[in-house]
Amino acid sequence: MTSPTPSATTAPMVVAEDAVPTAPKTPPRGGDSRSPGRLAWLRFKRDRTGVVSAYVVLVFFVAGVGAPLIARLYGKDPYTTYGQNTAGLLNDFGFPVRPNGGISGDFWFGVEPQLGRDVFTLLLYGIRNSLLIATVTTLLVTFLGIVVGLTAGYLGGRTDYLVGRVIDILLAFPSTLFFIAFWPVMISILVSPEDATPTWLTVVSLISVMTAFGWAPIARLLRGEVLALREREFVEASKVTGASPARIIFKELLPNLWTPILIQATLALPMYVTTEAALAFLGVGLSDPTPDWGVMIQRGAQVYQNDITYMLFPGLTMVIFVIAFNLLGDSVRDALDPKTRRR
Amino acid sequence: MSGTDPLLDVTGLTKHFPVRGGFPVRRTVGAVQAVDGLDLRVAEGESLGLVGESGCGKSTTGRLITRLLEPTAGKITYAGQDITHASRKELAPVRSEIQMIFQDPYASLNPRHTVGKIVSGPMEINGIDPKGGRERRARELLEIVGLNPEHYNRFPHEFSGGQRQRIGVARALALSPRLVVADEPVSALDVSIQAQVVNLLQTLQRDLGIAFVFIAHDLAIVRHFSQRVAVMYLGRIVETADRDDLYENPRHPYTRALLSAVPEATASDTPPRTRIRLTGDVPSPLNPPSGCRFRTRCWKATERCAAEAPALVRVEGNGVGHLTACHYPEAGRTMTSQAAA
Numbered sequence: 001m002t003s004p005t006p007s008a009t010t011a012p013m014v015v016a017e018d019a020v021p022t023a024p025k026t027p028p029r030g031g032d033s034r035s036p037g038r039l040a041w042l043r044f045k046r047d048r049t050g051v052v053s054a055y056v057v058l059v060f061f062v063a064g065v066g067a068p069l070i071a072r073l074y075g076k077d078p079y080t081t082y083g084q085n086t087a088g089l090l091n092d093f094g095f096p097v098r099p100n101g102g103i104s105g106d107f108w109f110g111v112e113p114q115l116g117r118d119v120f121t122l123l124l125y126g127i128r129n130s131l132l133i134a135t136v137t138t139l140l141v142t143f144l145g146i147v148v149g150l151t152a153g154y155l156g157g158r159t160d161y162l163v164g165r166v167i168d169i170l171l172a173f174p175s176t177l178f179f180i181a182f183w184p185v186m187i188s189i190l191v192s193p194e195d196a197t198p199t200w201l202t203v204v205s206l207i208s209v210m211t212a213f214g215w216a217p218i219a220r221l222l223r224g225e226v227l228a229l230r231e232r233e234f235v236e237a238s239k240v241t242g243a244s245p246a247r248i249i250f251k252e253l254l255p256n257l258w259t260p261i262l263i264q265a266t267l268a269l270p271m272y273v274t275t276e277a278a279l280a281f282l283g284v285g286l287s288d289p290t291p292d293w294g295v296m297i298q299r300g301a302q303v304y305q306n307d308i309t310y311m312l313f314p315g316l317t318m319v320i321f322v323i324a325f326n327l328l329g330d331s332v333r334d335a336l337d338p339k340t341r342r343r
Numbered sequence: 344m345s346g347t348d349p350l351l352d353v354t355g356l357t358k359h360f361p362v363r364g365g366f367p368v369r370r371t372v373g374a375v376q377a378v379d380g381l382d383l384r385v386a387e388g389e390s391l392g393l394v395g396e397s398g399c400g401k402s403t404t405g406r407l408i409t410r411l412l413e414p415t416a417g418k419i420t421y422a423g424q425d426i427t428h429a430s431r432k433e434l435a436p437v438r439s440e441i442q443m444i445f446q447d448p449y450a451s452l453n454p455r456h457t458v459g460k461i462v463s464g465p466m467e468i469n470g471i472d473p474k475g476g477r478e479r480r481a482r483e484l485l486e487i488v489g490l491n492p493e494h495y496n497r498f499p500h501e502f503s504g505g506q507r508q509r510i511g512v513a514r515a516l517a518l519s520p521r522l523v524v525a526d527e528p529v530s531a532l533d534v535s536i537q538a539q540v541v542n543l544l545q546t547l548q549r550d551l552g553i554a555f556v557f558i559a560h561d562l563a564i565v566r567h568f569s570q571r572v573a574v575m576y577l578g579r580i581v582e583t584a585d586r587d588d589l590y591e592n593p594r595h596p597y598t599r600a601l602l603s604a605v606p607e608a609t610a611s612d613t614p615p616r617t618r619i620r621l622t623g624d625v626p627s628p629l630n631p632p633s634g635c636r637f638r639t640r641c642w643k644a645t646e647r648c649a650a651e652a653p654a655l656v657r658v659e660g661n662g663v664g665h666l667t668a669c670h671y672p673e674a675g676r677t678m679t680s681q682a683a684a
Contacts, residue, residue, distance in 0.1 A: 233451035241465035242438035255455035
């Protein structure tokens, strides 16, 4: 039988050019290396919708964070009833005397009907509170989703099955209804009927309920991603070098999961803003006198036949914020994940 | 390979993947016998080629040796130490000595890590602090595998397949291993690049004295690279011999058929080989044939082949270290190339 290669000795195989000693072709760029994250940032900067949305969102966050400072410069606060303290702002029926909800040089967004508070500072603090709740919820939900999703995906087997069923139940559960029905009961247990419910308790219970129901989608998504990733050879390569499960999860898998995590988080935050507002509107969650987007819309709904302007400001700002944040989320996804473009 | 203890000694290695089914109670209904009673030995600094067609259990064997998979039965001894069922902690001292090179250079590098991080990662995990720091050692390794040390801060997606495979080699070298399991390290690469990578591995084997288990389905590359070759069929080794002995003097019908299928690149005046065409498919490893596993496709099979499995032994007319598992081995040719390489 003839040999497959002519007289194979230990001499190097005959190749067109043996490139071993020479440096292989270098990418044309200089010293700077383009990490996947940097490439995504470059793609994002080219997306005009995304950049504009990012600025809009930024304005809202700056307004929320800097609310006390802005209110001080503006010279008013959201609790003083200017309309009742100063004559000539509200008429006998409690509605603003001036047109367009009493907009003037002193009251930029007008005066609140009946109580006569300043709408501009009310809205600022409302945005501040709403964003605070939504941001904290998003952070907690994302963290919980990462922990549960990674654990279930990496361990697999029984743990995965159990977590999967819990997620199914949570996703099938009507969380808003649950909150409406359960919240008053919980509050009545914790606070005696004579006392007013402390605001911090409301905020904490809001955040915890939204978190308890919110982690499931992120966990399920990440579990799927981990299932796909852990079969990749770089995970085996890491195991061969003796890496611990913790190292594999945090150093090998997690860096590959920031894309779906970031996308989910940017889409979750506006959802929590609207959820929180909806709950406030329905009378659970935050309530007057705590300034809040949802509470303002609720008040606006009561007076809109006589003073549409009061409803316009919280409603319009919320629509702008949610749309901008969702567009931002889409752009972030396009930038991080160019293969799954919307168009 | 006689006399001294081998670096790696595998006896009766078996891996069955359970097949679960049934409703409502799921239970094991069968097993894919990926590897079934495999013996092999690798001496210090030696390169063993493991060949066989797709699905014969080559990659599973590689993953069992590196303990990425848990063996069902059998024994793996590395440098006199039983590592068959060693836990991750028990394996730690041995881990650095057995490394692996993977098949797919696109999946074997973490896309979010820089080349530097990939190459220095193993040193970090094992707490190795080379002189001059890990970064310097990593740059050195990049240079050894023929990459520019300047590539330290680049990401895998900026490299071609061949370059990526070099990065994989550098990572395997980071722990100064004594044994490297290369799982089809070049089959995903272009032919021209294949040669470069194989030559690189060969240089490393010679210069650093690393033992290799070289898994491949390309007989020409195995012949080029390995001193000894083992032929696998359906989870078992059917023939093992020194390179030239095996290629010149195949005794097992399967080896002969496999070799006859290699495209010829010889001058036209040599007499053409007769191509042995195997009929039928490889039987399912779920339900392998009794006795000799090759008997369903063997032209020499008799009732004896179905009744008893042939042992992997030195049949009459074989050179030293040439083992064949066949009741009716092919006629031995004139033993001209007995001298082992």
